[in-house]
Amino acid sequence: MIEVEHLSKRYGAVRAVEGVSFSVGRGEIVGLLGPNGAGKSTTMKILTTYLMPTSGRARLAGHDVLDEPLAVRRKVGYLPESVPLYPEMRVREFLRFRSRLKDVPGSRRRAAIDDAIQMTGLEDVAHRVVGNLSKGYKQRVGLADALLSDPDILILDEPTAGLDPIQIGEVRELIRELGKRHTILLSTHILPEVEIVCGRVVIIARGRIALDESLEKLKAGQAVEVEVRGPSDAVRGVLETSPGAGGIRKLAVEGAAAGDPGVCAFEVRARDEQAVEELRELIARRVVQNGWALRRLDLSRSSLEERFVRAVRDAVVVDHEGEAA
Amino acid sequence: MRHVPALVQREVSAYFLRPMAYFVLLGFQVIAMLDFFQLVELLSDPRAVLSFSGAMNPMNYYVAGSWMFWVALLIAVPALTMRLIAEERRTGTIEGLMTVPVSETEVVLGKWIGGVVMYLALLLPFAIYLPFLRQFGGYRLEPEPLISLGIGLTTMGMMFVAIGVAFSAATRNQVEAAVGTFVTLLSLLLITVVNQVVGPRAGWAEAVSFLSVYVQLSEFASGRLDLRVVALHLSVTVFALFLAVKVLEGRRES
Numbered sequence: 001m002i003e004v005e006h007l008s009k010r011y012g013a014v015r016a017v018e019g020v021s022f023s024v025g026r027g028e029i030v031g032l033l034g035p036n037g038a039g040k041s042t043t044m045k046i047l048t049t050y051l052m053p054t055s056g057r058a059r060l061a062g063h064d065v066l067d068e069p070l071a072v073r074r075k076v077g078y079l080p081e082s083v084p085l086y087p088e089m090r091v092r093e094f095l096r097f098r099s100r101l102k103d104v105p106g107s108r109r110r111a112a113i114d115d116a117i118q119m120t121g122l123e124d125v126a127h128r129v130v131g132n133l134s135k136g137y138k139q140r141v142g143l144a145d146a147l148l149s150d151p152d153i154l155i156l157d158e159p160t161a162g163l164d165p166i167q168i169g170e171v172r173e174l175i176r177e178l179g180k181r182h183t184i185l186l187s188t189h190i191l192p193e194v195e196i197v198c199g200r201v202v203i204i205a206r207g208r209i210a211l212d213e214s215l216e217k218l219k220a221g222q223a224v225e226v227e228v229r230g231p232s233d234a235v236r237g238v239l240e241t242s243p244g245a246g247g248i249r250k251l252a253v254e255g256a257a258a259g260d261p262g263v264c265a266f267e268v269r270a271r272d273e274q275a276v277e278e279l280r281e282l283i284a285r286r287v288v289q290n291g292w293a294l295r296r297l298d299l300s301r302s303s304l305e306e307r308f309v310r311a312v313r314d315a316v317v318v319d320h321e322g323e324a325a
Numbered sequence: 326m327r328h329v330p331a332l333v334q335r336e337v338s339a340y341f342l343r344p345m346a347y348f349v350l351l352g353f354q355v356i357a358m359l360d361f362f363q364l365v366e367l368l369s370d371p372r373a374v375l376s377f378s379g380a381m382n383p384m385n386y387y388v389a390g391s392w393m394f395w396v397a398l399l400i401a402v403p404a405l406t407m408r409l410i411a412e413e414r415r416t417g418t419i420e421g422l423m424t425v426p427v428s429e430t431e432v433v434l435g436k437w438i439g440g441v442v443m444y445l446a447l448l449l450p451f452a453i454y455l456p457f458l459r460q461f462g463g464y465r466l467e468p469e470p471l472i473s474l475g476i477g478l479t480t481m482g483m484m485f486v487a488i489g490v491a492f493s494a495a496t497r498n499q500v501e502a503a504v505g506t507f508v509t510l511l512s513l514l515l516i517t518v519v520n521q522v523v524g525p526r527a528g529w530a531e532a533v534s535f536l537s538v539y540v541q542l543s544e545f546a547s548g549r550l551d552l553r554v555v556a557l558h559l560s561v562t563v564f565a566l567f568l569a570v571k572v573l574e575g576r577r578e579s
Contacts, residue, residue, distance in 0.1 A: 045420075048424045049423075049424065049577075050420055050423055050424050050577070051577055051578075052577045052578050070426045070428065071426075073424055073425055073426045074426045076424070078424045080417070080420045080421065080424070082417040082420065084416065084417045084418035084419075084420050084421040085418070085421075086335070086339065086418060088339055088342045088343075089335075089339075097331060097334075097335050098421075098425070100328065100331040101328050101331060101332075101422075101425045101426070101427050102425050102426065103327075103426055145421070
């Protein structure tokens with residue numbers, strides 16, 4: 001649905017996006033991840049035809065952003081980072097105005113607005129003035145706007161920015177729900193968000209693609225982290241010999257027990273990546289059987305974060321080398 | 326072009342939702358009242374020399390010859406056009422507008438038509454008094470000069486608003502847009518000073534007074550509907566709107 005080839009954007013001497021290529025298939029939810037200023041928003045602005053690329057091509061639903069911008073706009077629902085709304089309008093009035101601009105036929109307009117309001121949970125504020133709404137509701141109005149024309153592709157720039165934890169949960173749930181019928185490209189700098197919502201992650205750093213991988217593969221490197229009060233060597237021996245354990249690494253003990261010589265921590269990698277949950281239970285049983293106190297037992301979530309930090313660091317190094325050359 | 330009505334509707338309703346609109350209308354109402362007072366004084370003064378062609382025409386005193394009218398117009402037009410596009414660029418709502426299937430031309434036309442509607446609403450207070458003149462003063466107004474004045478005021482307003490839209494498209498700072506528009510309109514009004522600087526040279530004087538909106542409106546008020554002036558207003562309008570569209574299109578590349 002989205003094909004991006006060697007896309008570049010320069011603002012004067014500043015290279016905001018540099019030779020970015022990726023593609024998003026129908027029905028995929030792809031997270032565009034990157035530190036602030038990495039070029040996420042610029043990429044999205046090019047894909048939604050708000051900006052023209054300096055070079056490269058991008059096609060959405062078969063339409064080129066340069067040759068057929070209006071056709072692209074018809075296929076895309078876009079939630080910009082700044083959530084542009086007219087503060088003096090009422091929610092329903094704003095959505096009606098937007099649906100007219102988006103060519104929603106008059107006969108279906110009412111139903112389309114009702115659906116968007118219902119999906120984003122705006123029923124209670126539909127008659128209130130947009131300018132008086134809280135940040136969370138404004139964000140939802142922006143989301144409802146993106147959904148109005150029931151577009152094939154949704155491009156959401158930081159859809160959960162500025163929301164409280166409950167609202168974040170609701171919006172993530174909504175995005176996952178929408179992912180069943182729409183192709184979604186969303187940007188964020190929140191790592192867990194990608195893990196919860198997306199099927200694939202594209203990490204962008206310094207305007208370049210640093211990583212493009214399915215979340216399944218990224219999760220595959222998952223391991224169990226365990227913190228135990230007991231003799232370090234004996235614990236290591238027991239964990240190593242657990243069936244299904246693929247590798248073991250000593251971790252620094254953090255938190256309340258930091259520096260306590262009686263406490264040790266290990267990361268145990270599963271040999272079979274699917275079996276990590278079984279390994280987790282097995283480790284719990286074996287630690288308890290040995291009479292040690294089990295202080296912590298976690299699935300290691302560090303995998304994506306590690307890849308992210310590494311990818312961003314590598315991108316910076318490459319960039320410096322590029323500048324030196 | 327099918328999106329233009331929606332854009333105009335939003336523009337006009339946004340304007341009339343602000344208290345500012347009513348202050349401006351009130352200001353124009355007060356000026357219309359003062360001008361009407363002067364007009365009545367003039368008409369009831371037996372010594373007044375009235376002629377119905379040229380600057381002594383009573384309608385000229387009422388609108389085109391009133392300095393208050395020009396001051397108010399030169400402030401009100403930039404004040405109402407500065408917002409049109411600059412505000413959307415400042416708040417970022419332009420991003421929402423330029424990512425739906427609406428062309429730059431439609432946006433500019435929508436803004437311009439909205440501006441012209443607001444401009445015409447400003448002038449309504451001047452029309453309100455005229456029926457009273459007829460009803461209670463028994464003064465018979467000839468319709469032809471009124472019609473030509475109406476046409477002149479409209480085409481001049483279309484030009485003014487188009488100039489304002491072009492300045493509003495060129496910047497995200499509303500004050501810059503207002504100042505640019507004000508200076509341009511003031512130049513069009515005061516261009517006759519050129520005559521005093523360069524001295525009485527026949528060719529110059531004619532060209533300058535043709536361009537002066539003050540002279541143009543006096544002529545319209547006298548019932549002389551000069552189609553060359555109408556053509557001038559319309560071509561400046563088209564050119565200014567064309568510039569605004571090009572500026573908006575250029576934004577995508579920056």
